Amino acid sequence: MARNSTGRRVRHTDLLDNGLVADYTGPGLLPGQSTGGGVGAYLLSRAMPHLPPWLAAAGIGITGGLGSLKWEESAAAGVGLTLASVALTGATWWMGKSTTAQRRLHSAITVASASAWTTAACLAGPTAGPLPDLYLIGAPALALSWNIRMILRRNDAPGESGDKGLLEKVGLARAQIGQAKVEPNRVTAPLAVEAGEQTNDDVSTALGRIASALDLPTSAVRYQPDPDSSRRGDLVIVPEDMLAEAAYWQGPSNLGGSIADPLVIGRYDDGSPMFLWLPGDPEQGRNGTHVLVAGMSGSGKGESALNLQTEILSRRDVLLWLSDPKMFQDFRPLLPGIDWAAEGGTPTEVMVEAIQAVIPARTRWLGQHNYRQWVPAAAQVQNDPKHSCRADGRACGCTGMPYLVAWMEEAASTLRNLGDDAFTGIAQEARSAGVSLIVSLQRPSYDQMSTSTRASLPSVIALGCDPRDESFSLPDRVLDAGAHPGAWGNRRPGYCYLVTPGIDEARYASPGRTWGFGPNAVSLMEVLANWAQRNGATADPITAGAASSVAGNAYTGRPTPDGTPAGHAARDEDDLDDADYGPLVDPEDEGIDPEADLPEPEQGDDSPIFGQESGHKPTPEEAQRLLDRALAEFEHEGRMVVGPKDFTDWCDKHNLSRSWVSKRLKKAAEEGRLEATNTTGRWRIVPTLLAA
Structure with a gap:
């Protein structure tokens, strides 16, 4: 027995009464099963649903x-018993008006016959005249009629119960x-x-009315269509919401x-x-x-992300x-374990x-080592000749490549x-890498x-969303099967539907709930991050090299517990003082005596810089040194993607026009x-060593 959303107790027998479950014997039991053992227990379990009419006849x-x-x-008892019989029969007829005419008439005849015989037996004695014969013939007949009705309700043309059923x-x-x-808390009915009149779409349309009934x-209430038929599928009913009570994260599942x-x-x-699986499995x-995590504000998107990230870092x-x-507002305890x-x-x-x-660097490496897709063996040292990049077929011993x-x-x-x-390009190409x-x-x-x-x-x-946004999150076939994230909005944080390869498609429309992360989870996340820092994978040379070729010092790999980068070493600040870029002095300031008086103002010193195409025009050599100097500083700071707006301070400092910057950027791209x-x-700035 369970409670639905309104608090009313919902029983598996409610489904039986609506014609959805046949021969149900108890919670968690399949038809024909019983709680006892042996033939006697089995026969008793089968006979029990048919005993009430016979018990009533004996009574x-x-x-x-x-x-x-x-x-x-x-005489007085006769009048009272007669009035009681008429009243009881009339009440039965009145109370049966909400049922079918057949059930109403059957009930009224049964009550009238039983009350008439009881009245006659009380007044004349049960053995007087034809009363014994009427009882021995009529009582079994009425009991059997109800047994037959029960059998027909369960075993007649499926979908048609005595009251024509829920459907x-x-x-x-x-x-x-x-x-x-x-099953416990789950009923699945084919x-x-x-044929020729309705399709699976009609069932999907009726799901709301079934839930209402x-x-x-x-x-x-969900419906999973049969992929091989347009009129067959499985109707799934889960009467109890086992997600109502939040369950909290207790740590990773597979450290x-x-x-x-x-x-x-x-x-x-x-x-x-x-x-949820991220890598593929060729054997399966x-x-x-790739994964989309979608949900409106307050739907539990942050905690769902924590669930997935903690599993990844473990x-x-x-x-x-x-x-x-958001500057790692939700994920700061995990930062020590994150590679970038x-x-x-x-x-x-x-x-x-x-x-x-x-992506192309990793794809090339996998192809050279005879991997059509990433598998766990690719993360190990390549000691298998079958996965060697050597032309002679011997094991290459290359460092493995983590996912x-x-x-x-x-x-x-x-x-x-x-x-x-x-x-777009990443999503279309990354899986093979x-x-x-x-x-x-x-x-x-x-x-x-x-x-x-x-x-x-x-x-x-x-996760929960605006009802108008459901089609952006879930495929139409999942929505047709009964998924309805718009019903939750942000009122049930963590409630979600999961659509992903590797799980039965019948599960796609089944709601779930991610683990909650309470205040006590912070310390456990910090412990996990420290474990990942010490025991997690470090970037392989191919991945680290490709990232560094683009990001320069912006990518250093996950820091080790002693604070040094686990990947490539960061460039020393003194590297900016090499001969390629000259001293840390602006070219126009060379030779200036810091003790000398400032020169007198000259014409044009107070002219506006921005919005004007005119300004100081450096010599080509000076312009090259200025731009190289600016790009070197950006590269050292890890700002590897730049545009004219990033040079605003330089324009202001060196009295240069914006058009000059745009032209110099185009020239640098050509070089x-x-x-x-x-x-x-x-x-994107090409790191110095590569550009050279």
């Missing part, structure tokens, strides 16, 4: 016999229901609608395991765990996946790169450019800055991200010091 005989001892030949009420009168499978929330093992991020409404025929063969314009963490704006631009450079997860938190901000197709992209935002609509990017994110964790990005007017 009537006993009542007539006992009543005769008190009221035999009593008639919701417009599916001719639908046929097969043998239901009854359903087939009328059962007095259950809409999300408790030290592989990222190829399932990630556990919560539980379904029947209590089973929610699994499962591809790697694995030994994966790197996590995180971009978060970038705030919004330019740092995220640099990360996106680095990911685009890393890479690129997480874009609050991605709407990044998409506004970089364009709605910023992740052993890279999963995770995009988290509130509203994944077409005006936020391109349709190509959305189509390349096959997995989704869909290989800069490369164009996907965003108009933005350039």
Whole structure:
């Protein structure tokens, strides 16, 4: 017995009364099962549903016999018993007006016959005249009639009970229901609608009315169409919401395991765990996946992200790169275990450019080592000759390549800055490189991200949203099956639907809930981050090299416990003083005596700089030194993506026009010091050693 959303107790027998479950014997028992053992227990369990009419027949005989001892030949008792019989029969007819005419008439005849015989037995004695014969013939006949009715209600044309059943009420009168499978808190019934008249779409449309008839929330009733039929499927009813009580994160599910093992991020409404796989599995025929995390503000998107991130950091063969314009408000305890963490704006631009450079480098390495896709063996030292990059076929001994997860938190901000197709190329190409992209935002609509990017994110964790946004989060087939995230909004944080390769598609429309992260979780997350810092994977030379070739000092790898970078070493600040760039003095300030008096003002010193095309025109040699100096400082600061607006201070300091900067940037791009990005007017700095 369970409670629905209104607090009313919902029993499995309620489903039986509505014609959905046949031969139900108790919670958690399948038809034909019993709680006892042996043939006797089995026969008793089968006979028990049919005993009430016979017990009532025996009770009537006993009542007539006992009543005769008190009221035999009593005129007053005769009047009272007659009036009681008429009243009881009339009440039965009146109370049966809400049922079918057949049930109403059957009930009234049964009550009238039983009360008439009881009255006669009490007044004349149960053995007087024809009363014994009437009892011995009539009582079994009436009991059997109710047994037959019960059998016909359960075993007649499926979908039609004695009162024409639930399905008639919701417009599916001719639908046929097969043998239901009854599990604890779950009933699954095969359903087939009328051939040529209805389709699975009609069942999907009726789900709300079915939930209303059962007095259950809409999300408790789902329909999974048969992919091989347009009129058959499984109707699933979960009467109890086992997600109402929050369950809190108790730590990672598989500390030290592989990222190829399932990630556990919560539980379904029947209590089973929610699994998510990121890498593919060639043996299982499962591809790697990218993930969209979508939900309105207050729907629990941050905690859902924590569930997934803590699972990722607990694995030994994966790197996590995180971009978060909210300055890691939710994820700061995990920062020590994250290989690369970038705030919004330019740092995220640099990360996106680095990911685009890393993908072909990783794909090339995997291909050279005979991996069609990333598998856990790729993260190990390559001692297997089958995965050797050597031409002679001997083991190459190359350093392994960990899996890479690129997480874009609050991605709407990044998409506004970089364009709605910023992740399109990454999403389309990254899976074959052993890279999963995770995009988290509130509203994944077409005006936020391109349709190509959305189509390349096959997995989704869909939390509560505005009902009008459901189609942006979930595929139509999942919504048709009964998924309804708009019913939650932000009133049930953590409630979600999970659509991902590797789980049964019948689960797609089953609601789940991610683990909650209470105040006590912070210290446990810090412990996990420290474990990842000491035991987690470090970037392989291919990934680190490709990232550094784009990001320069912006990427140093996860710091080790002693504070030094785990990846490539950061450049020393004195490197800026080499002969390529000259001393740390502006060219126009060379030879100035700091003790000398300032010169007198000259004409034009007070002329405005901005908005004017005129200004100080340095010599070509001086211009080259100024630009090289500026790019070197940007590179040292990790600002690897720049545009004219980043040179505002330089224009102001050196009395240079904006048009001069734009021309010099184009010239630097021609010389290989800069490369164009996907965003108009933005350039990526090529690190000095590569540009040279």
